[in-house]
Amino acid sequence: MARAGAIPRVLSIAGSDPSGGAGIQADLKSIAAMGGYGMAAIAALTAQNTRGVTAVHTPPAEFLAAQLEAVSSDIEVDAVKIGMLGTAEAIRTVRAWLERTRPPVVVLDPVMIATSGDRLLADDAEEALAALLPQAHLLTPNLPELAALLKEPVPATWEEALAAGLRLSERTGSAVLVKGGHLDGADCPDALVDARHEDGPVLAEIGGRRVATQNTHGTGCSLSSALATVQARTGDWARSLAVTKEWLEGALTASDRLEVGRGHGPVHHFHHAEAAVPLAPGEFAESLWADIAKVRAEIDALPFVAELEAGTLPEAHFAYYLTQDALYLNGYSRVLARVSALAPTEEEQLFWAEGAHACLEVEAELHRTWLSRHPTVAPDAAGSPAEAAPTGGRAVTAAQGPVTKAYVDHLLAASASGSYAVLAAAALPCYWIYAEVGAALHSRHAARSDAADHPYGAWIGTYADERFAEATRRAIAFTDAAGRRASAGEQEAMREAFMASSVYEREFFDAPRRHA
Ligand SMILES: Nc1ncnc2c1ncn2[C@@H]1O[C@H](COP(=O)(O)OP(=O)(O)O)[C@@H](O)[C@H]1O
Numbered sequence: 001m002a003r004a005g006a007i008p009r010v011l012s013i014a015g016s017d018p019s020g021g022a023g024i025q026a027d028l029k030s031i032a033a034m035g036g037y038g039m040a041a042i043a044a045l046t047a048q049n050t051r052g053v054t055a056v057h058t059p060p061a062e063f064l065a066a067q068l069e070a071v072s073s074d075i076e077v078d079a080v081k082i083g084m085l086g087t088a089e090a091i092r093t094v095r096a097w098l099e100r101t102r103p104p105v106v107v108l109d110p111v112m113i114a115t116s117g118d119r120l121l122a123d124d125a126e127e128a129l130a131a132l133l134p135q136a137h138l139l140t141p142n143l144p145e146l147a148a149l150l151k152e153p154v155p156a157t158w159e160e161a162l163a164a165g166l167r168l169s170e171r172t173g174s175a176v177l178v179k180g181g182h183l184d185g186a187d188c189p190d191a192l193v194d195a196r197h198e199d200g201p202v203l204a205e206i207g208g209r210r211v212a213t214q215n216t217h218g219t220g221c222s223l224s225s226a227l228a229t230v231q232a233r234t235g236d237w238a239r240s241l242a243v244t245k246e247w248l249e250g251a252l253t254a255s256d257r258l259e260v261g262r263g264h265g266p267v268h269h270f271h272h273a274e275a276a277v278p279l280a281p282g283e284f285a286e287s288l289w290a291d292i293a294k295v296r297a298e299i300d301a302l303p304f305v306a307e308l309e310a311g312t313l314p315e316a317h318f319a320y321y322l323t324q325d326a327l328y329l330n331g332y333s334r335v336l337a338r339v340s341a342l343a344p345t346e347e348e349q350l351f352w353a354e355g356a357h358a359c360l361e362v363e364a365e366l367h368r369t370w371l372s373r374h375p376t377v378a379p380d381a382a383g384s385p386a387e388a389a390p391t392g393g394r395a396v397t398a399a400q401g402p403v404t405k406a407y408v409d410h411l412l413a414a415s416a417s418g419s420y421a422v423l424a425a426a427a428l429p430c431y432w433i434y435a436e437v438g439a440a441l442h443s444r445h446a447a448r449s450d451a452a453d454h455p456y457g458a459w460i461g462t463y464a465d466e467r468f469a470e471a472t473r474r475a476i477a478f479t480d481a482a483g484r485r486a487s488a489g490e491q492e493a494m495r496e497a498f499m500a501s502s503v504y505e506r507e508f509f510d511a512p513r514r515h516a
Protein backbone atom coordinates (compact mmCIF):
# COMPACT_ATOMS: atom_id res chain seq x y z
CA MET A 1 0.00 0.00 0.00
CA ALA A 2 1.53 3.33 -1.09
CA ARG A 3 1.80 5.96 1.66
CA ALA A 4 1.61 9.16 -0.38
CA GLY A 5 3.63 11.97 1.17
CA ALA A 6 5.11 9.77 3.91
CA ILE A 7 8.79 8.88 4.08
CA PRO A 8 9.11 5.23 2.99
CA ARG A 9 10.93 2.96 5.45
CA VAL A 10 13.01 0.72 3.23
CA LEU A 11 15.00 -2.31 4.32
CA SER A 12 17.91 -3.56 2.24
CA ILE A 13 18.85 -7.20 2.81
CA ALA A 14 22.13 -7.47 0.97
CA GLY A 15 25.91 -7.81 1.08
CA SER A 16 28.38 -5.16 2.16
CA ASP A 17 30.75 -3.48 -0.31
CA PRO A 18 33.40 -1.60 1.71
CA SER A 19 34.27 0.59 -1.30
CA GLY A 20 30.74 2.01 -1.11
CA GLY A 21 29.63 1.59 -4.72
CA ALA A 22 27.45 -1.53 -4.56
CA GLY A 23 25.61 -3.66 -1.99
CA ILE A 24 24.04 -2.17 1.12
CA GLN A 25 26.22 0.94 0.91
CA ALA A 26 24.79 1.77 -2.53
CA ASP A 27 21.31 0.80 -1.36
CA LEU A 28 21.36 3.15 1.63
CA LYS A 29 22.56 6.03 -0.55
CA SER A 30 19.93 5.30 -3.20
CA ILE A 31 17.12 5.00 -0.66
CA ALA A 32 18.12 8.35 0.89
CA ALA A 33 18.54 9.93 -2.56
CA MET A 34 14.92 8.93 -3.32
CA GLY A 35 13.70 10.44 -0.06
CA GLY A 36 13.36 7.22 1.93
CA TYR A 37 14.59 6.10 5.34
CA GLY A 38 17.11 3.31 4.77
CA MET A 39 17.78 0.25 6.94
CA ALA A 40 20.15 -2.63 6.27
CA ALA A 41 20.34 -6.28 7.32
CA ILE A 42 23.74 -7.58 6.23
CA ALA A 43 23.63 -11.04 4.68
CA ALA A 44 27.27 -11.22 3.57
CA LEU A 45 30.48 -9.21 3.76
CA THR A 46 32.72 -8.80 0.75
CA ALA A 47 36.21 -7.41 0.48
CA GLN A 48 36.01 -5.56 -2.84
CA ASN A 49 36.83 -2.34 -4.59
CA THR A 50 36.25 -0.89 -8.05
CA ARG A 51 38.47 -3.59 -9.57
CA GLY A 52 36.95 -6.74 -8.14
CA VAL A 53 36.10 -8.94 -5.15
CA THR A 54 38.98 -10.45 -3.15
CA ALA A 55 37.08 -12.22 -0.35
CA VAL A 56 33.58 -13.04 0.87
CA HIS A 57 32.56 -13.79 4.44
CA THR A 58 29.05 -15.01 5.24
CA PRO A 59 27.92 -14.72 8.87
CA PRO A 60 25.70 -17.55 10.23
CA ALA A 61 22.16 -17.46 8.84
CA GLU A 62 20.82 -17.25 12.42
CA PHE A 63 22.50 -13.87 12.73
CA LEU A 64 20.73 -12.67 9.57
CA ALA A 65 17.46 -13.95 11.05
CA ALA A 66 18.18 -11.99 14.24
CA GLN A 67 18.75 -8.79 12.26
CA LEU A 68 15.51 -9.23 10.32
CA GLU A 69 13.58 -9.97 13.50
CA ALA A 70 15.07 -6.94 15.26
CA VAL A 71 13.91 -4.65 12.49
CA SER A 72 10.46 -6.05 11.78
CA SER A 73 9.49 -6.55 15.44
CA ASP A 74 9.84 -2.80 15.97
CA ILE A 75 9.59 -0.97 12.65
CA GLU A 76 6.92 -1.04 9.96
CA VAL A 77 8.75 -1.83 6.75
CA ASP A 78 7.23 -0.21 3.64
CA ALA A 79 9.57 -1.79 1.10
CA VAL A 80 12.29 -4.40 0.95
CA LYS A 81 15.15 -4.62 -1.48
CA ILE A 82 16.98 -7.94 -1.61
CA GLY A 83 20.46 -8.11 -3.08
CA MET A 84 23.43 -10.42 -2.47
CA LEU A 85 22.46 -13.20 -0.07
CA GLY A 86 25.45 -15.43 -0.76
CA THR A 87 24.32 -18.84 0.52
CA ALA A 88 21.33 -21.18 0.36
CA GLU A 89 20.88 -20.84 4.15
CA ALA A 90 20.68 -17.06 3.94
CA ILE A 91 18.18 -17.34 1.07
CA ARG A 92 15.98 -19.74 3.02
CA THR A 93 16.13 -17.44 6.07
CA VAL A 94 14.95 -14.47 4.00
CA ARG A 95 12.21 -16.57 2.39
CA ALA A 96 10.84 -17.65 5.77
CA TRP A 97 10.92 -14.04 6.99
CA LEU A 98 9.12 -12.76 3.87
CA GLU A 99 6.43 -15.43 4.18
CA ARG A 100 5.85 -14.36 7.76
CA THR A 101 6.01 -10.57 7.40
CA ARG A 102 4.66 -10.04 3.84
CA PRO A 103 6.14 -6.56 3.17
CA PRO A 104 4.03 -4.49 0.74
CA VAL A 105 6.87 -3.94 -1.77
CA VAL A 106 9.60 -6.52 -2.41
CA VAL A 107 12.22 -5.91 -5.11
CA LEU A 108 14.68 -8.77 -5.60
CA ASP A 109 17.95 -8.20 -7.42
CA PRO A 110 19.17 -11.78 -7.92
CA VAL A 111 22.86 -11.01 -7.44
CA MET A 112 24.90 -13.97 -8.69
CA ILE A 113 28.01 -12.64 -10.42
CA ALA A 114 29.56 -9.16 -10.16
CA THR A 115 30.40 -7.33 -13.40
CA SER A 116 34.05 -7.98 -12.48
CA GLY A 117 33.26 -11.69 -13.04
CA ASP A 118 33.47 -12.61 -9.34
CA ARG A 119 30.84 -15.04 -8.02
CA LEU A 120 28.62 -13.62 -5.31
CA LEU A 121 26.33 -16.63 -4.90
CA ALA A 122 27.41 -20.09 -3.75
CA ASP A 123 27.22 -22.76 -6.49
CA ASP A 124 24.71 -24.82 -4.53
CA ALA A 125 22.38 -21.87 -3.85
CA GLU A 126 20.73 -21.48 -7.24
CA GLU A 127 17.85 -23.82 -6.40
CA ALA A 128 17.11 -21.93 -3.17
CA LEU A 129 17.23 -18.65 -5.12
CA ALA A 130 14.75 -20.02 -7.69
CA ALA A 131 12.35 -20.80 -4.85
CA LEU A 132 12.70 -17.27 -3.46
CA LEU A 133 11.84 -15.50 -6.75
CA PRO A 134 8.02 -15.89 -6.50
CA GLN A 135 8.12 -14.04 -3.14
CA ALA A 136 9.12 -10.80 -4.88
CA HIS A 137 6.87 -8.32 -6.61
CA LEU A 138 9.66 -7.30 -8.96
CA LEU A 139 12.82 -9.12 -10.10
CA THR A 140 15.70 -7.05 -11.49
CA PRO A 141 18.26 -9.47 -13.00
CA ASN A 142 20.89 -8.20 -15.39
CA LEU A 143 21.09 -10.13 -18.66
CA PRO A 144 23.67 -12.74 -17.53
CA GLU A 145 21.61 -13.32 -14.36
CA LEU A 146 18.40 -13.55 -16.41
CA ALA A 147 20.07 -16.19 -18.58
CA ALA A 148 21.37 -18.11 -15.55
CA LEU A 149 17.93 -18.16 -13.89
CA LEU A 150 16.34 -19.44 -17.11
CA LYS A 151 19.30 -21.77 -17.83
CA GLU A 152 19.49 -20.26 -21.32
CA PRO A 153 22.14 -18.40 -23.34
CA VAL A 154 22.56 -14.69 -22.56
CA PRO A 155 20.18 -12.59 -24.75
CA ALA A 156 22.12 -10.79 -27.48
CA THR A 157 19.44 -8.30 -28.59
CA TRP A 158 16.82 -6.18 -26.86
CA GLU A 159 14.04 -8.29 -28.41
CA GLU A 160 15.63 -11.49 -27.07
CA ALA A 161 16.01 -9.81 -23.66
CA LEU A 162 12.31 -8.83 -23.55
CA ALA A 163 11.24 -12.35 -24.50
CA ALA A 164 13.52 -13.86 -21.84
CA GLY A 165 12.17 -11.43 -19.21
CA LEU A 166 8.63 -12.50 -20.07
CA ARG A 167 9.58 -16.18 -19.68
CA LEU A 168 11.01 -15.48 -16.21
CA SER A 169 7.87 -13.54 -15.29
CA GLU A 170 5.65 -16.37 -16.51
CA ARG A 171 7.68 -18.92 -14.56
CA THR A 172 7.79 -17.00 -11.27
CA GLY A 173 4.58 -14.99 -11.33
CA SER A 174 6.61 -11.87 -10.50
CA ALA A 175 7.08 -8.77 -12.64
CA VAL A 176 10.56 -8.49 -14.19
CA LEU A 177 12.65 -5.43 -14.96
CA VAL A 178 14.52 -6.22 -18.18
CA LYS A 179 17.72 -4.12 -18.23
CA GLY A 180 19.70 -3.17 -21.30
CA GLY A 181 22.91 -2.32 -19.45
CA HIS A 182 24.78 -5.36 -20.73
CA LEU A 183 23.84 -4.87 -24.40
CA ASP A 184 26.02 -3.01 -26.91
CA GLY A 185 25.04 0.22 -28.62
CA ALA A 186 24.22 3.83 -27.89
CA ASP A 187 20.89 3.03 -26.22
CA CYS A 188 20.37 1.63 -22.77
CA PRO A 189 16.67 0.69 -22.57
CA ASP A 190 14.81 -0.87 -19.63
CA ALA A 191 11.36 -2.46 -19.60
CA LEU A 192 8.92 -3.65 -16.96
CA VAL A 193 7.20 -6.85 -17.98
CA ASP A 194 4.54 -8.88 -16.23
CA ALA A 195 3.42 -11.96 -18.16
CA ARG A 196 0.18 -12.23 -16.19
CA HIS A 197 -0.86 -8.56 -16.13
CA GLU A 198 -4.45 -7.94 -17.23
CA ASP A 199 -3.47 -4.86 -19.33
CA GLY A 200 -0.85 -6.75 -21.34
CA PRO A 201 2.63 -8.01 -20.52
CA VAL A 202 4.75 -4.90 -21.17
CA LEU A 203 3.93 -2.37 -18.45
CA ALA A 204 6.56 0.19 -19.46
CA GLU A 205 9.49 0.46 -21.83
CA ILE A 206 11.93 3.32 -21.42
CA GLY A 207 14.65 3.99 -23.95
CA GLY A 208 17.66 5.60 -22.32
CA ARG A 209 20.94 6.87 -23.68
CA ARG A 210 24.08 4.94 -22.79
CA VAL A 211 26.33 7.18 -20.70
CA ALA A 212 29.94 6.95 -21.85
CA THR A 213 31.59 6.02 -18.57
CA GLN A 214 33.27 3.03 -16.99
CA ASN A 215 31.72 3.95 -13.63
CA THR A 216 28.95 1.35 -13.64
CA HIS A 217 29.81 -0.42 -10.38
CA GLY A 218 26.62 -0.94 -8.40
CA THR A 219 24.15 0.38 -11.00
CA GLY A 220 21.93 -2.69 -10.51
CA CYS A 221 21.95 -2.36 -6.70
CA SER A 222 21.28 1.37 -6.91
CA LEU A 223 18.41 1.07 -9.36
CA SER A 224 16.64 -1.76 -7.50
CA SER A 225 16.76 -0.06 -4.09
CA ALA A 226 15.71 3.28 -5.62
CA LEU A 227 12.80 1.52 -7.34
CA ALA A 228 11.68 -0.11 -4.08
CA THR A 229 11.70 3.30 -2.39
CA VAL A 230 9.78 5.19 -5.07
CA GLN A 231 7.30 2.33 -5.48
CA ALA A 232 6.55 2.48 -1.73
CA ARG A 233 5.66 6.14 -2.21
CA THR A 234 3.82 6.05 -5.56
CA GLY A 235 2.39 2.54 -5.82
CA ASP A 236 2.99 2.83 -9.58
CA TRP A 237 5.77 0.69 -11.07
CA ALA A 238 5.91 2.45 -14.44
CA ARG A 239 6.18 5.89 -12.80
CA SER A 240 8.76 4.58 -10.33
CA LEU A 241 10.90 3.28 -13.20
CA ALA A 242 10.66 6.60 -15.09
CA VAL A 243 11.79 8.56 -12.01
CA THR A 244 14.61 6.22 -11.01
CA LYS A 245 15.98 5.69 -14.50
CA GLU A 246 16.31 9.43 -15.07
CA TRP A 247 18.00 9.77 -11.67
CA LEU A 248 20.41 6.89 -12.44
CA GLU A 249 21.33 8.42 -15.80
CA GLY A 250 22.23 11.64 -13.96
CA ALA A 251 24.19 9.64 -11.38
CA LEU A 252 26.16 7.92 -14.15
CA THR A 253 26.76 11.22 -15.97
CA ALA A 254 28.10 12.89 -12.79
CA SER A 255 30.11 9.83 -11.68
CA ASP A 256 33.48 11.11 -12.97
CA ARG A 257 33.39 13.86 -10.36
CA LEU A 258 33.67 11.31 -7.55
CA GLU A 259 37.16 10.13 -8.60
CA VAL A 260 36.79 6.87 -6.63
CA GLY A 261 39.10 3.99 -7.56
CA ARG A 262 40.91 3.00 -10.71
CA GLY A 263 38.50 0.40 -12.07
CA HIS A 264 34.73 0.54 -12.50
CA GLY A 265 33.89 3.40 -10.16
CA PRO A 266 30.59 4.09 -8.39
CA VAL A 267 27.76 6.34 -9.58
CA HIS A 268 27.12 9.72 -7.94
CA HIS A 269 23.94 8.97 -5.99
CA PHE A 270 23.52 12.55 -4.71
CA HIS A 271 24.32 14.39 -7.95
CA HIS A 272 20.88 16.03 -7.79
CA ALA A 273 21.00 17.16 -4.16
CA GLU A 274 22.24 20.39 -2.64
CA ALA A 275 25.53 20.06 -0.74
CA ALA A 276 24.89 20.48 2.98
CA VAL A 277 28.14 22.48 3.34
CA PRO A 278 27.86 25.68 1.27
CA LEU A 279 30.63 26.28 -1.25
CA ALA A 280 33.22 28.90 -0.31
CA PRO A 281 33.80 31.83 -2.71
CA GLY A 282 35.85 30.64 -5.67
CA GLU A 283 35.22 26.96 -5.00
CA PHE A 284 32.63 26.44 -7.71
CA ALA A 285 34.73 28.19 -10.36
CA GLU A 286 37.77 26.14 -9.29
CA SER A 287 35.78 22.95 -9.76
CA LEU A 288 34.76 24.10 -13.27
CA TRP A 289 38.42 24.69 -14.08
CA ALA A 290 39.39 21.29 -12.69
CA ASP A 291 36.72 19.63 -14.87
CA ILE A 292 38.44 20.88 -18.03
CA ALA A 293 42.03 19.97 -17.05
CA LYS A 294 42.30 17.51 -19.96
CA VAL A 295 40.95 20.02 -22.50
CA ARG A 296 43.36 22.67 -21.18
CA ALA A 297 46.31 20.31 -21.62
CA GLU A 298 45.13 19.54 -25.17
CA ILE A 299 45.00 23.27 -25.98
CA ASP A 300 48.55 23.77 -24.70
CA ALA A 301 49.69 20.93 -26.96
CA LEU A 302 48.07 22.32 -30.14
CA PRO A 303 50.37 23.07 -33.09
CA PHE A 304 48.71 26.51 -33.41
CA VAL A 305 49.95 27.57 -29.96
CA ALA A 306 53.46 26.18 -30.47
CA GLU A 307 53.78 27.68 -33.96
CA LEU A 308 52.46 31.08 -32.89
CA GLU A 309 55.03 31.11 -30.11
CA ALA A 310 57.86 29.94 -32.35
CA GLY A 311 56.89 32.37 -35.14
CA THR A 312 56.47 29.49 -37.60
CA LEU A 313 52.67 29.70 -37.87
CA PRO A 314 51.78 29.85 -41.60
CA GLU A 315 50.52 33.29 -42.56
CA ALA A 316 47.32 31.78 -43.99
CA HIS A 317 46.57 30.10 -40.65
CA PHE A 318 47.05 33.37 -38.78
CA ALA A 319 44.81 35.23 -41.25
CA TYR A 320 42.14 32.55 -40.93
CA TYR A 321 42.34 32.77 -37.14
CA LEU A 322 41.98 36.58 -37.17
CA THR A 323 39.05 36.47 -39.57
CA GLN A 324 37.23 33.85 -37.55
CA ASP A 325 37.99 35.73 -34.35
CA ALA A 326 36.31 38.84 -35.77
CA LEU A 327 33.26 36.82 -36.86
CA TYR A 328 33.11 35.03 -33.52
CA LEU A 329 33.35 38.26 -31.54
CA ASN A 330 30.30 39.61 -33.32
CA GLY A 331 28.22 36.60 -32.26
CA TYR A 332 29.79 36.50 -28.80
CA SER A 333 28.89 40.14 -28.26
CA ARG A 334 25.20 39.27 -28.75
CA VAL A 335 25.55 36.42 -26.25
CA LEU A 336 27.13 38.73 -23.65
CA ALA A 337 24.29 41.19 -24.20
CA ARG A 338 21.91 38.35 -23.33
CA VAL A 339 23.91 37.48 -20.19
CA SER A 340 23.60 41.13 -19.24
CA ALA A 341 19.84 41.02 -19.81
CA LEU A 342 19.52 38.00 -17.47
CA ALA A 343 21.90 39.33 -14.79
CA PRO A 344 20.40 39.50 -11.29
CA THR A 345 22.22 42.68 -10.17
CA GLU A 346 22.94 46.02 -11.82
CA GLU A 347 26.68 45.50 -11.27
CA GLU A 348 26.61 42.25 -13.23
CA GLN A 349 24.28 43.71 -15.85
CA LEU A 350 26.74 46.53 -16.45
CA PHE A 351 29.76 44.23 -16.48
CA TRP A 352 28.42 41.88 -19.17
CA ALA A 353 27.04 44.80 -21.23
CA GLU A 354 30.51 46.37 -21.16
CA GLY A 355 31.88 43.01 -22.31
CA ALA A 356 29.43 42.98 -25.23
CA HIS A 357 30.50 46.51 -26.14
CA ALA A 358 34.20 45.64 -25.84
CA CYS A 359 33.77 42.68 -28.21
CA LEU A 360 32.48 44.98 -30.94
CA GLU A 361 35.34 47.40 -30.33
CA VAL A 362 37.90 44.60 -30.56
CA GLU A 363 36.19 43.30 -33.70
CA ALA A 364 36.40 46.77 -35.28
CA GLU A 365 40.02 47.09 -34.22
CA LEU A 366 40.81 43.73 -35.81
CA HIS A 367 39.45 44.99 -39.12
CA ARG A 368 41.20 48.34 -38.85
CA THR A 369 44.59 46.89 -38.05
CA TRP A 370 45.31 43.19 -38.22
CA LEU A 371 42.90 42.18 -40.96
CA SER A 372 43.94 45.05 -43.22
CA ARG A 373 47.54 43.81 -42.95
CA HIS A 374 46.73 40.13 -43.36
CA PRO A 375 44.77 38.98 -46.43
CA THR A 376 41.24 37.89 -45.60
CA VAL A 377 40.66 34.29 -46.50
CA ALA A 378 37.97 33.18 -48.93
CA PRO A 379 34.57 32.26 -47.56
CA ASP A 380 34.40 28.72 -46.22
CA ALA A 381 31.91 26.61 -48.15
CA ALA A 382 30.69 25.04 -44.91
CA GLY A 383 30.18 28.35 -43.15
CA SER A 384 27.13 30.53 -42.77
CA PRO A 385 26.64 33.79 -44.72
CA ALA A 386 28.96 36.62 -43.76
CA GLU A 387 27.74 39.43 -41.54
CA ALA A 388 28.23 43.05 -42.48
CA ALA A 389 31.15 44.53 -40.58
CA PRO A 390 30.65 47.81 -38.79
CA THR A 391 33.97 49.27 -39.95
CA GLY A 392 34.09 51.90 -42.66
CA GLY A 393 31.16 50.35 -44.49
CA ARG A 394 33.44 47.47 -45.64
CA ALA A 395 31.77 44.05 -45.60
CA VAL A 396 33.56 41.08 -44.10
CA THR A 397 34.26 38.88 -47.08
CA ALA A 398 34.70 35.65 -45.14
CA ALA A 399 31.98 33.46 -43.71
CA GLN A 400 31.88 31.81 -40.31
CA GLY A 401 33.93 28.62 -40.51
CA PRO A 402 32.37 25.40 -39.21
CA VAL A 403 33.93 25.70 -35.73
CA THR A 404 32.98 29.37 -35.36
CA LYS A 405 29.44 28.62 -36.41
CA ALA A 406 29.11 25.60 -34.09
CA TYR A 407 30.59 27.55 -31.16
CA VAL A 408 28.26 30.54 -31.65
CA ASP A 409 25.27 28.20 -32.14
CA HIS A 410 26.14 26.44 -28.88
CA LEU A 411 26.26 29.80 -27.06
CA LEU A 412 22.94 30.87 -28.57
CA ALA A 413 21.41 27.54 -27.49
CA ALA A 414 22.69 28.17 -23.96
CA SER A 415 21.07 31.59 -24.02
CA ALA A 416 17.78 29.89 -24.93
CA SER A 417 17.98 28.06 -21.57
CA GLY A 418 16.98 31.35 -19.96
CA SER A 419 19.31 30.67 -17.04
CA TYR A 420 21.77 33.43 -16.17
CA ALA A 421 24.04 30.93 -14.41
CA VAL A 422 24.14 28.48 -17.33
CA LEU A 423 24.74 31.20 -19.91
CA ALA A 424 27.49 32.82 -17.81
CA ALA A 425 29.15 29.38 -17.52
CA ALA A 426 28.91 28.94 -21.30
CA ALA A 427 30.41 32.39 -21.90
CA LEU A 428 33.23 32.08 -19.35
CA PRO A 429 35.76 29.86 -21.21
CA CYS A 430 36.20 32.53 -23.87
CA TYR A 431 37.49 34.88 -21.18
CA TRP A 432 39.29 32.41 -18.97
CA ILE A 433 41.00 30.11 -21.48
CA TYR A 434 41.98 32.99 -23.76
CA ALA A 435 43.44 34.87 -20.80
CA GLU A 436 45.39 31.83 -19.55
CA VAL A 437 46.71 30.80 -22.96
CA GLY A 438 47.57 34.43 -23.76
CA ALA A 439 49.32 35.09 -20.43
CA ALA A 440 51.47 31.96 -20.78
CA LEU A 441 52.35 32.79 -24.39
CA HIS A 442 53.13 36.37 -23.49
CA SER A 443 55.40 35.60 -20.55
CA ARG A 444 57.40 33.04 -22.56
CA HIS A 445 57.61 35.46 -25.47
CA ALA A 446 58.82 38.33 -23.26
CA ALA A 447 61.71 36.11 -22.08
CA ARG A 448 63.00 35.57 -25.64
CA SER A 449 66.15 37.38 -26.72
CA ASP A 450 64.80 37.76 -30.31
CA ALA A 451 61.34 38.99 -29.24
CA ALA A 452 61.71 42.24 -31.21
CA ASP A 453 62.07 40.38 -34.55
CA HIS A 454 59.27 37.89 -33.94
CA PRO A 455 56.70 37.91 -36.81
CA TYR A 456 53.79 37.59 -34.37
CA GLY A 457 55.40 39.59 -31.55
CA ALA A 458 52.98 42.51 -31.85
CA TRP A 459 49.99 40.14 -31.70
CA ILE A 460 51.39 38.26 -28.71
CA GLY A 461 51.89 41.66 -27.09
CA THR A 462 48.10 42.17 -27.08
CA TYR A 463 47.80 39.29 -24.62
CA ALA A 464 49.28 41.48 -21.90
CA ASP A 465 46.17 43.67 -21.67
CA GLU A 466 45.57 44.22 -17.94
CA ARG A 467 41.98 45.42 -18.58
CA PHE A 468 41.15 42.03 -20.13
CA ALA A 469 42.82 40.21 -17.24
CA GLU A 470 40.69 42.21 -14.78
CA ALA A 471 37.52 41.55 -16.81
CA THR A 472 38.36 37.84 -16.73
CA ARG A 473 38.72 37.89 -12.94
CA ARG A 474 35.31 39.55 -12.63
CA ALA A 475 33.66 37.14 -15.11
CA ILE A 476 35.02 34.23 -13.04
CA ALA A 477 33.79 35.77 -9.78
CA PHE A 478 30.28 36.47 -11.11
CA THR A 479 29.96 32.98 -12.59
CA ASP A 480 31.26 31.47 -9.36
CA ALA A 481 28.66 33.38 -7.34
CA ALA A 482 25.90 32.27 -9.72
CA GLY A 483 27.11 28.67 -9.37
CA ARG A 484 27.09 28.84 -5.57
CA ARG A 485 23.50 30.12 -5.64
CA ALA A 486 22.37 27.53 -8.22
CA SER A 487 20.44 24.34 -7.52
CA ALA A 488 22.28 21.04 -7.97
CA GLY A 489 20.53 20.51 -11.33
CA GLU A 490 21.46 23.98 -12.55
CA GLN A 491 25.07 23.47 -11.39
CA GLU A 492 25.20 20.32 -13.50
CA ALA A 493 23.88 22.27 -16.50
CA MET A 494 26.56 24.93 -15.85
CA ARG A 495 29.27 22.26 -15.83
CA GLU A 496 28.03 20.85 -19.12
CA ALA A 497 27.87 24.33 -20.71
CA PHE A 498 31.36 25.25 -19.43
CA MET A 499 32.82 21.96 -20.68
CA ALA A 500 31.20 22.29 -24.12
CA SER A 501 32.47 25.86 -24.58
CA SER A 502 35.96 24.78 -23.49
CA VAL A 503 35.96 22.06 -26.11
CA TYR A 504 34.92 24.69 -28.69
CA GLU A 505 37.81 26.89 -27.52
CA ARG A 506 40.18 24.01 -28.26
CA GLU A 507 38.58 23.47 -31.66
CA PHE A 508 38.78 27.19 -32.39
CA PHE A 509 42.56 27.26 -31.85
CA ASP A 510 42.89 24.17 -34.03
CA ALA A 511 40.52 25.37 -36.79
CA PRO A 512 43.16 27.21 -38.92
CA ARG A 513 45.13 23.97 -39.33
CA ARG A 514 42.01 22.10 -40.46
CA HIS A 515 40.06 24.73 -42.37
CA ALA A 516 42.37 27.55 -43.55
N1 LIG B 1 26.46 3.11 -19.40
C1 LIG B 1 25.19 3.22 -19.00
N2 LIG B 1 24.48 4.31 -19.32
C2 LIG B 1 23.20 4.46 -18.93
N3 LIG B 1 22.54 3.55 -18.20
C3 LIG B 1 23.21 2.42 -17.85
C4 LIG B 1 24.56 2.19 -18.23
N4 LIG B 1 24.95 0.98 -17.74
C5 LIG B 1 23.89 0.49 -17.06
N5 LIG B 1 22.84 1.33 -17.14
C6 LIG B 1 21.53 1.20 -16.50
O1 LIG B 1 21.80 0.78 -15.17
C7 LIG B 1 20.81 -0.11 -14.73
C8 LIG B 1 21.46 -1.41 -14.30
O2 LIG B 1 21.73 -2.12 -15.46
P1 LIG B 1 22.70 -3.35 -15.66
O3 LIG B 1 24.07 -2.84 -15.90
O4 LIG B 1 22.10 -4.13 -16.77
O5 LIG B 1 22.61 -4.14 -14.32
P2 LIG B 1 23.70 -4.66 -13.26
O6 LIG B 1 24.34 -3.44 -12.66
O7 LIG B 1 22.87 -5.43 -12.32
O8 LIG B 1 24.69 -5.48 -14.02
C9 LIG B 1 19.82 -0.22 -15.88
O9 LIG B 1 18.81 0.77 -15.73
C10 LIG B 1 20.65 0.10 -17.08
O10 LIG B 1 19.87 0.55 -18.15
Ligand SMILES: Cc1ncc(COP(=O)(O)OP(=O)(O)O)c(N)n1
Nearest residue numbers: 015022023114115217218219220221
Ligand atom coordinates in the same frame (compact mmCIF):
# COMPACT_ATOMS: atom_id res chain seq x y z
C1 LIG C 1 27.95 -6.68 -2.03
C2 LIG C 1 27.64 -6.61 -3.49
N1 LIG C 1 26.38 -6.76 -3.90
C3 LIG C 1 26.08 -6.70 -5.22
C4 LIG C 1 27.08 -6.48 -6.15
C5 LIG C 1 26.77 -6.42 -7.60
O1 LIG C 1 26.40 -5.13 -7.93
P1 LIG C 1 25.58 -4.74 -9.24
O2 LIG C 1 24.87 -3.50 -8.98
O3 LIG C 1 24.76 -5.89 -9.71
O4 LIG C 1 26.61 -4.46 -10.32
P2 LIG C 1 28.16 -4.60 -10.44
O5 LIG C 1 28.80 -3.91 -9.30
O6 LIG C 1 28.44 -6.05 -10.49
O7 LIG C 1 28.40 -3.90 -11.74
C6 LIG C 1 28.38 -6.30 -5.68
N2 LIG C 1 29.39 -6.07 -6.53
N3 LIG C 1 28.65 -6.38 -4.35
